Amino acid sequence: MDFLVFQYPMITVQACLDGILLGVLFALIAYGMALQWGVMNIINIAQGDLVILGGYIAYFMYLYGIHPAWGVIVAPVIMYFVGIAIYKLVINKVVDRDLFISILATFGISILFMQLMNFAFGADVVLANSGYGTTMLFDSNVVLPNSKIFSAFISILFAVCLVIYMKKSKLGRAIRATAQNARAAKILGVDTEKVYAATFGINAALCGVAGALISITFTIHPYMGLPYTIRSFMIVIVAGLGNLPGVAMSGMGLGVFEEFADYILGTEFRIGSVFLLLVLILVYRRFKLSRKREYLK
Amino acid sequence: MRLNKIILSFVSALVILFSTSVASFAKVVGDKIILGAAISLTGKYSSNGVHTQNGYNMAVDRINSMGGVKVGGKTYKFDIIYYDDESNPKRAAQLAERLISQDGVEFMLGPYSSGLTKAIAPVTEKYGVPMVEANGASRSLFTKGYKYLFAVLAPANLYLDVAIETAVELNGGKPVRIAQAFEQDAFSQDVRLGILDAAERTGSKIIIDDKLPKELNDMAATLVKVKQMKPDVLVVSGHTKGALTAIRQIAEMKVDVPMLAMTHCDAAKLSKQHGKNSQYALCASQWHKSLTYKDDFFKDGMTYAADFEKEFGYDPPYQSAESSAALLVFKDAFERANSFDQKKVRDALAATNMQTFYGNIKFAPGGQNVDKPMVLFQVMCDASGSCENKVVAPLKWASAKLIHPIPKWSDR
Numbered sequence: 001m002d003f004l005v006f007q008y009p010m011i012t013v014q015a016c017l018d019g020i021l022l023g024v025l026f027a028l029i030a031y032g033m034a035l036q037w038g039v040m041n042i043i044n045i046a047q048g049d050l051v052i053l054g055g056y057i058a059y060f061m062y063l064y065g066i067h068p069a070w071g072v073i074v075a076p077v078i079m080y081f082v083g084i085a086i087y088k089l090v091i092n093k094v095v096d097r098d099l100f101i102s103i104l105a106t107f108g109i110s111i112l113f114m115q116l117m118n119f120a121f122g123a124d125v126v127l128a129n130s131g132y133g134t135t136m137l138f139d140s141n142v143v144l145p146n147s148k149i150f151s152a153f154i155s156i157l158f159a160v161c162l163v164i165y166m167k168k169s170k171l172g173r174a175i176r177a178t179a180q181n182a183r184a185a186k187i188l189g190v191d192t193e194k195v196y197a198a199t200f201g202i203n204a205a206l207c208g209v210a211g212a213l214i215s216i217t218f219t220i221h222p223y224m225g226l227p228y229t230i231r232s233f234m235i236v237i238v239a240g241l242g243n244l245p246g247v248a249m250s251g252m253g254l255g256v257f258e259e260f261a262d263y264i265l266g267t268e269f270r271i272g273s274v275f276l277l278l279v280l281i282l283v284y285r286r287f288k289l290s291r292k293r294e295y296l297k
Numbered sequence: 298m299r300l301n302k303i304i305l306s307f308v309s310a311l312v313i314l315f316s317t318s319v320a321s322f323a324k325v326v327g328d329k330i331i332l333g334a335a336i337s338l339t340g341k342y343s344s345n346g347v348h349t350q351n352g353y354n355m356a357v358d359r360i361n362s363m364g365g366v367k368v369g370g371k372t373y374k375f376d377i378i379y380y381d382d383e384s385n386p387k388r389a390a391q392l393a394e395r396l397i398s399q400d401g402v403e404f405m406l407g408p409y410s411s412g413l414t415k416a417i418a419p420v421t422e423k424y425g426v427p428m429v430e431a432n433g434a435s436r437s438l439f440t441k442g443y444k445y446l447f448a449v450l451a452p453a454n455l456y457l458d459v460a461i462e463t464a465v466e467l468n469g470g471k472p473v474r475i476a477q478a479f480e481q482d483a484f485s486q487d488v489r490l491g492i493l494d495a496a497e498r499t500g501s502k503i504i505i506d507d508k509l510p511k512e513l514n515d516m517a518a519t520l521v522k523v524k525q526m527k528p529d530v531l532v533v534s535g536h537t538k539g540a541l542t543a544i545r546q547i548a549e550m551k552v553d554v555p556m557l558a559m560t561h562c563d564a565a566k567l568s569k570q571h572g573k574n575s576q577y578a579l580c581a582s583q584w585h586k587s588l589t590y591k592d593d594f595f596k597d598g599m600t601y602a603a604d605f606e607k608e609f610g611y612d613p614p615y616q617s618a619e620s621s622a623a624l625l626v627f628k629d630a631f632e633r634a635n636s637f638d639q640k641k642v643r644d645a646l647a648a649t650n651m652q653t654f655y656g657n658i659k660f661a662p663g664g665q666n667v668d669k670p671m672v673l674f675q676v677m678c679d680a681s682g683s684c685e686n687k688v689v690a691p692l693k694w695a696s697a698k699l700i701h702p703i704p705k706w707s708d709r
Contacts, residue, residue: 008525018517115339123343123384125538127545127570134549143524145549218514219541223341227512262518268481268508270518 010141015259017144021152023255025213027248028155029228030235031162032206038241039179039199040095045106046086047232048225049113050204054079054211055220056121059128062215068128071212072154076205083204087197095196110225117222128215151213158209162202163244175199227271234278237285325637329376330366332627333402335392335417337409340384345564345616349409349432351609352620353377359594360624366631373631375624382408386416393420402426403639406623409616411435411453411484418446427643429626431619434583435483436490439663446664447646449622449655451671453484454491456581457532459673459690460558461495464530467701476505476528476554478519478543480535485509488534488560488581504528509535516542520552530556537565540580548574548706555702558673563614568676568684576678577703584615584655585672585688587696594625595654622655675699 033047044050057078058071090109094102132146166172177185178195186192210228214220235254239246254274261273325331334353337346354377360366361374378400382389389408396402397420405421407414407430414433418441421428427445434453438446464473477492479485496503504526507519513535520543523531531554533543540561547557548571562568562580586602595601601621605613626649631637634645650659656669670691677697678684687697 011521011525014521015518022515118339118341118343123341125536125541125565127541129545129571134551136551140551141525143550145546147549214514219538219545221341221514221538224512224514259518263522266508267478267513267516267518268510271510271512 010138011263013138014142015263016256017142018148019256019259020252021144021148021255022258023252024152024155024248025210025217025251026228026231026235026254027251028159028206029210030232030239030251031159031244031247032203033232034236034239034241034243034247035175035206036199036203037236039175040091040196041099042091042095042102042106043099043233044203045103045229046110046113046225047203047207048228048230049110049117050079050083050207050225051211051214051228052220052222052225053082053113053117054208055215056117056126056211057208058212058215059126059220062128068130068212068216069150071128071215072158072209075208075212077208079208079211080201080205083201084197086204087200091200092193092196110229114222114225121222123222125219125221126215127219130216145217147217151217154209154213158206159244159248162206171195171198227274230278231274234274234281237278238281325373328365328371328373330373330404330631330637331400331402332375332377332404332406333380333393333396333400334377334406335380335382335389335396335408335413337384337413338379338381340382342384342409342413345432345614346384346409348564348614348616349620350379351605352431352613352617353406353624355605355608355617356594356621356624359621360628363594366628368631368635368637375628377406378402382413384410384413386413389413390416390420393417397421397424397426403637404428404627404642406620406627407431407433407448411438411487412482414438415483418443421445425639425643427630427639427646429623429646431623432616434487436487437483439661439665443664445643447626447649447660448665449626449658449669450583450619450666451669452665453487454494455671456488456491456560457534457558458491458495459671460532460556460579460581461492461499461501461530463673463690463699464556465499465501467699468529472500472502473529474526475501475503475530475532476519476523476526477503477532478505478507478509478516478535478539479533480509480511480513480539482511482536485534485536485539485560492532509539513538514542515546517546517550520546520550523554524550524552528554530554530558532558534560537561540565540567541570544571544575544578551706553703553705557703562674562676563686564616568678568686572684573678573682575676575684577700578676579673579689579699580676580686582615582672582674582686583669584618585674585686585694586613586618587688588656588672588694590652590654590656592625592651592653595621597654601654618655622653622658625653625655626651626658 054075057075058068061071062068094105130147135144174190174195178192235250238250262270336350357375365372365374380392405426405428409432411433414430422443429447431449434450436452436454479489505522540559558579560581567575586598588598591597630645634641659668661667672688673690674686675689676684677687688694689699
């Protein structure tokens with residue numbers, strides 16, 4: 001245990017800022033998960049692996065001399081079609097089934113993706129250098145890599161665009177209608193099959209953006225997907241489905257929580273603390289739900 | 298008809314029995330000595346697994362083409378049965394079992410990584426199969442009293458203690474303040490123990506002692522602490538991702554520290570992936586091509602590196618060099634034992650005292666190589682931005698002078 005946070009007050013500022021910048025990125029991934037969970041009732045275990053695949057797209061652009069920041073435009077386009085392909089091959093067969101079956105199916109996709117990426121790209125840890133500098137604050141006691149600021153900015157930009165798209169466009173309305181009541185939407189002429197495919201594609205595209213940003217700010221590796229799945233799952237659990245401001249807030253909250261856990265408990269408990277928080281939240285929600293049920297009785 | 302069927306199944310049963318019984322005497326078939334190895338060809342260790350396999354293959358080809366192994370007046374050639382352990386310790390142990398009890402292998406080569414070697418060692422020990430391994434450096438491998446395990450490399454706790462000693466020396470013999478961050482795996486934790494020993498020996502103080510998670514890709518928290526507490530040395534070990542993450546974030550956060558010591562720099566291709574940002578990093582290495590050790594097969598490090606590059610198309614990392622050395626050790630032991638009896642070969646291995654292009658090899662009773670010090674190299678870049686690893690310690694092999702302290706980011 002150490003109490004550096006109190007000894008060096010600037011660490012607190014640093015942790016909050018780092019956490020928020022990181023949390024915005026988590027929120028983007030979580031938003032994709034919330035979308036498909038709400039619309040299709042599918043929990044996508046392969047979410048993190050789609051993120052990593054997006055990261056590899058940016059990395060390969062970087063290898064071929066294109067600035068990896070362009071990855072945030074190219075990766076979502078490619079990933080959209082990857083998403084559609086996954087939907088047509090697997091997801092459309094499990095979409096009306098039990099939640100458990102979809103978890104198993106996406107778990108399988110996750111393992112397949114990990115192995116394929118490992119096979120195709122190798123097991124080396126890689127990263128794409130953006131060459132963005134660093135911003136120093138408070139007499140250079142607080143440092144913010146510009147790549148992190150860039151990634152937070154792009155995440156917010158994409159999230160805002162998506163919200164507007166969902167509100168204004170025809171497909172967006174159809175997606176929202178399907179989420180509310182798939183049967184009624186079908187009766188009223190919405191091609192739910194198409195909506196499902198598009199939803200899955202949009203989710204994959206969001207993962208692509210996030211992946212490109214992660215390759216610029218952190219590192220990527222074929223087996224690094226799962227922590228992103230867990231984090232987005234948790235954010236969605238906390239925020240609830242269809243609650244976008246909630247997703248953004250709980251994303252940032254999780255980011256800050258992780259940073260503080262890192263300083264106070266130690267880096268080794270960083271991911272562990274996320275799991276612990278997840279368990280606590282699930283227990284709490286169950287407790288709350290059971291009380292509600294009694295009340296209804 | 299029915300009789301025919303019975304005869305047929307009887308004959309096929311015989312054939313199967315016969316073929317398996319042939320296989321179970323497969324250690325030396327005709328003029329071939331068959332070694333077994335479980336290697337990570339897929340999974341998270343696959344890149345280092347391939348380096349290991351390339352090292353083995355290179356040595357097999359070289360020894361075979363230069364006359365093979367002479368035992369009892371007859372010449373034998375090496376051959377290796379490989380299985381893919383999928384970077385999974387359980388699978389590696391199963392495969393070792395299979396190599397020994399089904400394929401009849403009587404001599405083994407090691408897998409990649411300490412974790413997998415730890416999984417295999419109890420199996421080879423149980424069957425009394427001598428194993429020469431080249432990629433398991435964890436100290437815990439050598440304290441279990443294994444009799445059939447021999448490692449050509451220096452144990453993990455020696456990786457970075459040279460760095461601490463050097464830092465103390467440069468500090469005028471006065472103790473230094475150390476910040477360290479290690480992944481939580483067998484290897485990195487052993488490197489950590491080495492640092493703790495070195496700190497105690499020199500009276501140095503450890504002011505930051507972080508453990509990094511396996512899923513590590515962000516060590517900003519550790520670096521913020523380093524920035525605030527200003528240690529004299531920062532030590533990082535977390536395989537390739539630890540090295541890559543550290544360099545990226547140190548450069549991004551402009552962390553100034555007089556000495557930065559790491560492991561896995563060449564496996565992470567630091568200078569290629571990070572260019573000038575990796576400059577001045579000190580890296581522990583089992584081997585470097587500029588070292589002047591010699592043998593009859595590969596001549597010296599430079600020749601080995603050139604031959605390796607010609608065959609596989611890349612500069613050999615130390616993982617390949619040490620793997621090649623493992624076969625030289627086996628050849629030497631077979632010839633001295635002048636027999637394929639496992640006990641005799643084991644005793645010959647234990648008495649090994651030789652020089653290879655990779656370094657001197659002499660085993661302690663625990664099985665680790667005690668005759669080969671670690672080297673430290675420093676990443677040095679020229680004005681054009683191309684970087685090279687230059688050996689800076691121990692002084693005997695230094696090809697460049699250590700740059701210390703590392704210039705501040707504001708002056709670069």
